[in-house]
Amino acid sequence: MPEDLPTALAEIGVTLPAEQLAQVDAYRAALWEWNEKINLTRHTTFEKFAARDVFDTLRLAEQLKQGERVLDVGSGGGVPGLILAIVRPDLRVSVCDSVGKKARVLEDLVTRLGLPVKVYATGVQDVLALVTFDLLVARAVAPLHKLLTWFKPQADAFDRALLIKGRSWPEEEAEAKAAGSLRGWRLKVVAEYTTPQSEALSVILELAK
8 A cells, every 4th residue: 555645646657747746745635634624535545546536637637628717516625626727737727616614625725735726615506607617527526417407507608518427427328318408418428447456437528518
């Protein structure tokens, strides 16, 4: 079991520039500190943080265009939004969470790390009523049908969404189709990968009009 982040990342073949590595590690330490007070993450070993949080974010980052305006929906403890802001400084990242105490944690993390990230202490529907984005991102927030319900009233406020999902995503797609919430949207798999050191399958779904 790796005892530091550089070792954990090296074991899964991930390398980051020294400055980004230091900032991601500082984020991890602050997140774990907060996690002792409020439940934000189950990834409280270097192995899980590297293989899930960092790896997922890096795979997502591969799908993002230069300079996009990105909103992390239901950011919770800041994955993928805050890690994206570190590893892709070209992006203009915002995060939102409707749970007040989680939004306050996000504010603290952004301040501590000195990240140019806007934090919205409200749900995605309210944010999209005020601000437009190129891209929405979400991981482990809600089933596809519920996300579509949130997005629909402000569908013109963003160009596309990228959703990190597990192997059960076809069931979510079927539920959304049955409910009619996918009508008017295009959904496709843009990436598929196995989480390092496990057999867990993940996909990145692109949702566009």
